[in-house]
Amino acid sequence: MRTRLRLLAPLMLSTACASVSTQTPESPAVPAKSPARPFGTLREQAERQQAWLRERLDTAIPQLMRRSGVDMWVIPMREYNEDPVFKALAAPTTFAARRRTIYVFFDRGPEKGVERLALGGGSQGGVFVPRRSERQVDRGGANRQAELWGPDQWLVLKQVIEERQPRSIAIDVSRTFAFADGLSHGEYEGMAEALGPPWTQRFKPAEGLAVDLLAWRVPDEVRFxxxxxxxxxxxxxxxxxxxxxxxxxxxxxxxxxxxRQRLTDLGLDTWFQPSVEVQRQGATEASLGDNPIIERGDVLHCDFGVTALRLNTDTQHMGYVLREGETDAPAGLKAALATSNRLQDIVFEELRPGRTGNEVLRTSRQRMTDAGIDGTVYSHPIGLHGHGAGPMVGLWDRQEGVPGNGDHTVMPNEWFSIELQATSPVPEWNGQRVRFALEEDVVLDAQGTVHWAWKRQTDLHLVR
Incomplete structure (x- = not known):
């Protein structure tokens, strides 16, 4: 998704646009998987998401903690100020942290595995063991343990830590990765005050751990x-x-x-406002304005993302509006698309586990230059966030590399949006240079093999 500013003019939907808005009323008679529910009912979606959550915590957490040299990871947060990693830890029926929620992971070794505790916030569908206060309260005649709240939570956290004696305590603080900087200053102060110097001296940043947990995808997520x-x-x-x-x-x-309305009609969402752009023979971007009428002979570009079951897509495609009498796009435009496809091939081939984002960028750009392509590479991870956790492979204005974010390493079980552009002269437009920006999502499987999430565009969309 390429961010750009637009002035939104008053919208007057044409009759053609209105005619294809096909919202289907909700009804018990509607089958679970229908045009109105492409991914099933909300309940079916939640069941699938819960299975993903359990598998992610069972498989990813032990591997990532041991790779990072961490035996305890503590993640405190408060309602509506959630840590970014919350998306990878919360059940599909949980929309925010409960008052204060503290998740604790403790590695007891390969035989016993990683213990998962929730100090507030519930079990998230049974994937965490709740730890409650020893203080008792009367609820309708039943004497029950109180839900953790306020200072009690820090005291229970200290007890949990003292019982387990971790060598190190990973916390989410980072000056490089936003995804690993979820511990707010107030929560840090409260935790540090309660634990005291003997334990705060064992704090260490959980940078790679937080980033890679968010990036980790399980096999059924790939199928979805x-x-x-x-x-x-x-x-x-x-x-x-x-x-x-x-x-x-x-x-x-x-x-x-x-x-955007089509997504809403399907009960889905997006993570950014869709965009459509026009390139026209003999016209500049400035002369076209912010909201031009689409004419015959125009080259079209769109940037579009779908959000469903907390997962995001990111796709950029090109189209052409046929002139009267045309049955296909001019050869020069098709050749320009093929040039962008060639640049896609290069980045696809260079995206390998063990490489940093900056290494992928550098080798891709060298091959791009050797091939005589005038282009730009600005690819990114995708998954639970649109611009997802993981290594950046360039930014449109940082083609020399991205310090910090670009130094993170590509890993298996991760997804990327291969986003780029190649600009080519078009003979049929008197040599005018036309920008072909493409974006397609790819998957790295458990072995690190890369494949397209679906496929990639090799033919222009034609408006007849």
């Missing part, structure tokens, strides 16, 4: 991601067709809002 990516393709294919675009009538913002 293929279906989610197919849906993104289907929506783009309809958006870049006569079902939505009437040349000479439809504006780019009509298409953007149709795409």
């Amino acid at each position: 991601f293929e279906d989610e990516t197919k849906l993104a393709w289907d929506i783009i294919g309809t958006a870049f067709s006569r079902q939505v675009i009437t040349p000479g009538v439809t504006r780019v913002q009509d298409v953007e809002w149709w795409m």
Whole structure:
């Protein structure tokens, strides 16, 4: 997703756009998997997500803690000020931390495994063991342990730590990775005051641990991601067709809002406002303005993401509006798309486990230059966040590399959006240079093999 600022003009949806908005009313008679529910009911989705959560904690946490040399990881947070890693720890029925929530992971060794404790916040569907206060309260005649709240939680945390005697205590503080900097200053002060110097001296940043847990994907998430990516393709294919675009009538913002509305009609969401851009023979970006009418002969570009079951896609495609009498796009435009495909091939081949994002960028750009391609590479991880946890592979304005974020290492079980552009002269446009920006999601499996989440665009979408 390439961020850009736009002035939103008043929206007047064309008749063509309105005609394809097909919201299906909710009804018990609607099958679980229908056009209105492409991924099943909310309950079915939640059951699938809960299985992902359990598998992620069972498989990823032990491996990542041992790789990081961490035997205890403490993650405190308060309601509506959640640590970014909360997305990788919370059940699908949990939308925020409960008052204060403190998650504790303690590695008891390969035989006993990693203990998972929740000091407040509940068990998250049985994947954590709740630890409650010893203080008793009367609830309707039943004497029960009180839910942890306030200073009690820090005292119980100290007790948990003293019982287990960890060599080190990982906490989420980082000046490099936002995903690993979730421990707020107030929570740090409260924890440090309660634990005292003997334990705070064992604090260590959990940078790689937090980043890689968020990036870690399990096999069934990959199967779902293929279906989610197919849906993104289907929506783009309809958006870049006569079902939505009437040349000479439809504006780019009509298409953007149709795409977003389509997701809402399907009960889904997006993580950024869809964008559509026009390139036109003889015109500049400034002359086209912010919300041009789409005309015949225009080159179209879109940037679009789907959010479903907390997972995100990120896709950029190119289209062409046929002129009267044309049955295909001009050869020069098709050649420009092929050049961008070649740059995709290069980044795809260079994206390997064990390499840093900056190494992938450097080798890709060298091969791009050797191939005579005028392009830019700005790829990124994707998953629980759109611009996800993991190594950056360039930024559009940082082609020399990204210190810190680009120095993190690619790992198996991780997803990336291969995002880039190549600019090519088009003979049919009197040599005018046209920018072909593409973005497709890829998956690294457990062995580190890379494959497209669905496929990649090799033919222009044609608006007839």
